[in-house]
Structure formats: C-alpha cells, structure tokens
Amino acid sequence: MRLSRSFLPTLKETPADAQIVSHRLMLRAGLVRQTASGIYAWLPAGLRVLRRISQIVREEQDAVGAQEVLMPTLQPAELWKRSGRYDAYGPEMLRLTDRHERDLLYGPTNEEMITDLFGQSVSSYRALPQTLYHIQWKFRDEVRPRFGVMRGREFLMKDAYSFDADYAGAVASYRRMMLAYLRTFQRLGVKAIPMVADTGPIGGELSHEFIILAPTGESGVFYDGALEEQDWLGQPVDIDDHASLEAFFERMTSFYAATDEKHDEAAWAGVDPSRRREGRGIEVGHIFYFGTKYTEAMGVSVNGADGQSFFPEMGSYGIGVSRLVGAIIEASHDEAGIIWPDEVAPFDAVILNLKSGDPACDALCERLYQTAPDRLLYDDRPDRAGVKFADADLMGHPWQLVVGPRGAAAGVVELKRRATGERTEHSVEDALSRIGLGS
C-alpha cells in the first residue's frame, strides 16, 4: 500500500483521554477511532491486525476439531427466558424492542442460542462430540468504558461451545480447548497464563482464565514463571486420546497459577521464590465446563445408545479478539511506539523513501514495493526523513527498508529490525530475502 494514498492517519499528540499505553498507541498509530463511548471503528491498519489475530484463532480452533458457525448479533429475549438468565443478567445486557414490540437483546454471549441450535439439529449420541465456535461482535453495556478496545462495549469475541455424551468426554473437550488456547496465545506472542478461576455468571465447576500481566488489570494474579517458558506448539499431544490429553493437562496444572479469588498461600509457598510472578492481570480468554446446566434448563436432550434420552454435557470457551489487539501492544511496545510481532503485523515491512522525487530513490523503492504491494507499506510521502522514521517506529512495522540517495546509487538498502533497533546494509535481493519476500 502506498502511504500517500492510504487512510492511515497518525497523530503527533497524545490523546488526552487515553489512560493506558495501548489505547494511546492505537489512536496515535491510526488503528482505531472512537465513534461512541466504548465503540470503535477499525481503520485499515487496525483491521489488518484484527483479521490476522482472528485467522490465528480460527486455525487453532480448527486444529482441535471445532467447527466454525456464525450466530447473529441480535437474539430473541425468549431464549434467555428459557434458561432463566434474562432476568438474572444485569444492566450490562443491552435490551431493545423491534417495530413489532418484540424483545431482543444484543448478545453478550451465546450459550442459549447455541444450545437451541444444537437441539434443533442433533437427536442422537452418535453425533457427539461436537464443538462449535464463532467469531462475532458482542455488546456489554459497561458503566464506564475505558482503556480503548481493552474494555469497550462493542467487541469482537471468539466463543466456542462443546457438547459431549458424558463427563469424561466433556473433560477431554475442555482439555483440547485449553491446548488450543495455549497454542493461540503463543503464536500471538502474548504470555497469557491459565489460572484457576471462579465460574461467575456462566456457572459450572471447572474454569480457567487466561491472563496477561498488565498494571491496569482487574485481578491480582500469582503464578509460577516457568509457565511463561513452555513451548505448547512443540508438544506432541494426541487430541483424540484421553490419556494424552490428561498428561498434557497434568503437566500444565502442575505449575502454580491463580487469581486472588482462588489464591492459596500454602501452595504459593512451595513455588521457587525466583520463579514467583505476582501483579495485576487482564483477562484475554476464559474457559468453562458447566455440565448440563443449559441443556437441562432448555430441555435439550439426545437419544443414548441404550435408547434412553440424556442431557449433553457442555463447556464454553471465549477469547477476546479485539481486546487482544490492545493486549499485544501492552506487551510489545517502547517509547517510540508499537512493536508488532511478525505474525500479526499489519504490514511485513515499511519502505522509507528518504528522498521522494529523487529518480534513483524512487526507482529503487518502486522495485522493492512491486515485489509484494499487499504486504508492504511504501512511505512515498514528500515529507522529511525524520517524519517518516517517527511514523514507522510509531506504527511498529517489524522491518524498515530504508532507501536514501547514497544507498540508491550503490544499489544498497538499509534494513532496520524494529524490535531490536539493529540496522544492517544489504543488496536488494538479500534485504528482501531476510524479510521473507525473497525469490
């Protein structure tokens, strides 16, 4: 994309109402703009990040056998009356009425709807297990929306729901999803630690929150730093084998991790002091096993092998996709701006033309740009080099390809790695191949 023709509006000033660094940087780097309290429009660079995160989430859901669906944003109130949550859910639920005076709500979560859809279509134990997920916009009417997309009102979430014939199956589904989450967060480059948690309004008896350390977080957290070092992508877990899933789960839970609500001082005392991590954390995912709570309340049963009907066992599993954009920035930035991990960056690299209008610089930049116009941002503006360097650091592209008159004459490009600041000189081919665009 050519920057001169792009809708990538960066801001020089720090917005006054943005209290945390990710919110400030998302506004300054032109990723989002607020359109109403806690509601944001995603501009081109921000949307690219959101879509790349969604795609990683999707791939890891698919990898554990979950199937993608898409439920609507608006739900009929009757569904929630069947489960008993319509009255129980507080003012965070946005309720509305259509032109025929029918009560609707903007879905804050989808247990009721998925249970109803499942019940309409599945009548036999033979169709189990099933795990269905979707990536959809949700709404929670927070009293005081703040921290940008970290605690907005309209937000993008992946939520998955599992249906199993029995407890053992439900636990296996829970563990598969735990593995998918650990792999997802590892690919995203965030240290999201699974912690034993309260089940809250979803209900149930087994629950983990995935929490990243952040000073603005809502909970106190305590965990064994060894959890940050695990390589979940490298672990050979057979997701169809209960024993293999159990071994993985045992290993994961052998490390201490808990929110303050569940903190156990005795167990904490057993963690090597050098590995104790303690602070505030913000939730980016939450998984629950809650048995037959919804299938029973909504009367959704299937026929068993013995001819008797039974209520399937369920779990639900959320990831805050739009919140993760903020969370990744909280985890990966410096004074100058964002430092995007390669896997989620809006562009692989920016081309900085230090003398736009100079024939040799323009020609070399154009040659670089044409190798992958969709993955490269070309700063072709007639601005000073200082402005371009500052915007490139602010926007956080993993690589900068710097082209000046001296280099253009010699056919040489300066390559800067955003994360380390390291600068090296290369031939065009060599520079492209280092950023993964070589032929």
Added chain:
Amino acid sequence: MRLSRSFLPTLKETPADAQIVSHRLMLRAGLVRQTASGIYAWLPAGLRVLRRISQIVREEQDAVGAQEVLMPTLQPAELWKRSGRYDAYGPEMLRLTDRHERDLLYGPTNEEMITDLFGQSVSSYRALPQTLYHIQWKFRDEVRPRFGVMRGREFLMKDAYSFDADYAGAVASYRRMMLAYLRTFQRLGVKAIPMVADTGPIGGELSHEFIILAPTGESGVFYDGALEEQDWLGQPVDIDDHASLEAFFERMTSFYAATDEKHDEAAWAGVDPSRRREGRGIEVGHIFYFGTKYTEAMGVSVNGADGQSFFPEMGSYGIGVSRLVGAIIEASHDEAGIIWPDEVAPFDAVILNLKSGDPACDALCERLYQTAPDRLLYDDRPDRAGVKFADADLMGHPWQLVVGPRGAAAGVVELKRRATGERTEHSVEDALSRIGLGS
C-alpha cells in the same frame, strides 16, 4: 471434514414457511437456521459460502484501490441528527437506548459515520481520492421479513464510500466501482445487470442498481440480453485513466437496461426483439453518486490547492453479501438441490463411501480425503448409498468422488459433475487432478 463428525444437518422435508426455492434449499441443505424473524444463524457449510463470497468481493474492491475498514454495528443518534436523516428514516431503522439513556441505532447504512471518520482524519486535497469500504452486519427492521436471507433483517453487506476533490474525480470513482461490481458478479456466477435507478433515501443524481432476474423480485426490469454475455474480467481497463474508464462506461451503458420506474418505451423499441429480457428482478447491489450532500450537511471540508476549503464529492456503493448466497442458489439449482459454482462452494468435492466399514472402500476414501481434508467433505456415515447420493445432490458440491467396492478393488473412482450430471471413471490420481487437487 468428516460428515459423521460435522454439524451439517440436512432436512428431508421441505420447511412449510419457506416460499422461495433458495430459502427452502438453504434450510434443507443445512446452511442456515432462523433464530428470530428475519434473523439467521449460519451453520458451517453456509458460513463457508458466505466467507468465500466476502473474499471475492474484498479482492475486487482492493483491485480498484478501495481500502478496507470496519465500522461498528451500533451508531450514535447524534451522527444522524447532523445529516438530518434521524427523523427522515422510517421505522426500518432499529433505535435503542443504552444504560445511560443515550440514543443509539443499529446501522442500516454508514454515510454519516464514514463522513465523520473521514473529516476527523483528512484535512487536505492531497489525500484525495479515497475510497473506503467495510463488510459488516447491518439491520433493517422489515415489516414482513421473508424469503430467507434474501430479505432478512440482520444481513451482511459490503458498503464503500468514495471521496473526491471534484465532479470528474467522483465520476471516475463511480466508474471504477461499476467495473469492480461487474467483475465481482461475474466471478460469483450471477447475472447481475446494472440498471439506471432512482436514488431513493440516499439521494444524489447518478445511480445504478445491480439486479438479477427472480420471479419474487420487487421491481419490473427490462434489459438487452447482450449484457449477460459481456466478459468484464477480460476487459483491459486502466483504472487510473479517466478516458479508459469513460470508454468502459460508455460501452456498458450503450446496452439498454432499466427498472420499471425508469423504463423508456422509445429506447426499448430500439432493442433487437430477440435480445429483449423482461421480468421481475431482485437487487444485489446499488451504487450512487450524490456529490456534497453529506459532506455539506455534516460540515466536513478539506483545504484545496488554492488555500480555499471545499466539500469533497462522495458516492456510496453497496453489495448484499448475505443476500447473494440466496441469489446464487436462485440462479443455480435443480430439482435435486443446489448446484454451487466452483468459486463459492463450501467444499470442492464430496467423497461418497458407498460401503462404509468395507476395508477397501474405507482405505481408498481415506486416501482421497487426506489429500485436502479442509477442502473435501467425506461422507463416512454408515448410511445407505441412496441417502448419500441425495444429500450430495442437495448440498450441491461441484464434484462427487464415488467409491464403491468394485471400484475400490480396481483402484478406480467414479467422478460426477454436479452441474451436468456427467459421470466418468478415473484412477485416483486422475480424479484428483480433474478437481484441481492433483499433485
């Protein structure tokens, strides 16, 4: 995907309340389920189609230089008060109030919001032209939602908005988008004819609707059948050259096409009678040029080259993405079910195991399946061959790979093309290469 483990619930009976063929087939083939009047959940096969259509729309928008953003579903009422449309828009607009008694609405369209976003970020003529688009769920509170996703209430739409410095630029943007639309519909395999149309509530002076023939359509249409034969993908139009765009546009508009509101009997008499097409049609896209209507009403101006500020000229451009799923089925089906065009099919092919449990059949099917598990549906259910054939025709996969005991013994696969019914026998390698999965 293995059918035995998939959430692809087909129905044998025709749903009583579905009046048109696409609605009936979408329910029977397990693509969608209604969750409230005019609101649908997309099941795995339906979502795959929706995502493939979205991707084609996206590619053709990108190809004419439009940039993708994502605006939220909910909008503040103030924006619409600024343009004057808050009171003018009727009961189709879903209005709601949040916990702080602020007025919101579920966006039926986005002219106000995009104009506001543009105004916040662009201050100079140098940033023009800009065309921004998004693919987002919208809501129109139809009095009587019907025809399934063809006239639902919550629906997925692509809408684009162009900003230009002058009339000539705005017309060029309009023509670029016209080209993108013709190419999009051609790739989707639907004959969507651009027709001069009234501008309606969006306003403006230049407008085309893209209409496909359908007996349930809301307008009468008249057009020259030569329009159906044009190859817009093959036309070398230089989108940066106004003269090239004009030549393309002149050629396109040289063929007669109009809705009944704009029908001109004198011009119609000049169309070769053998090429006259007349009937009812349903709108799948609509493009508008409306000048400074919104920039002026909302006070959004930019600085010109001469130092004087001016109001940019705008156009807006919609495609009904979820409606297109129904429209494609209306255009491509037979008595037995859907016939998906290759470009939008949920799966490239289905593998029909005529004797599940037979070791030779299972082994051959598994071998086929493993070549591309994500692009193939494997009907591994222990059902009768008749059930599998019927479901395969109903679901409309472009190809069927049929494996029976006789073929499995000989290493031979029967390949059926859904569109023509043609059946041929092939070696495994040959069959895979014919459906584009060969090595």
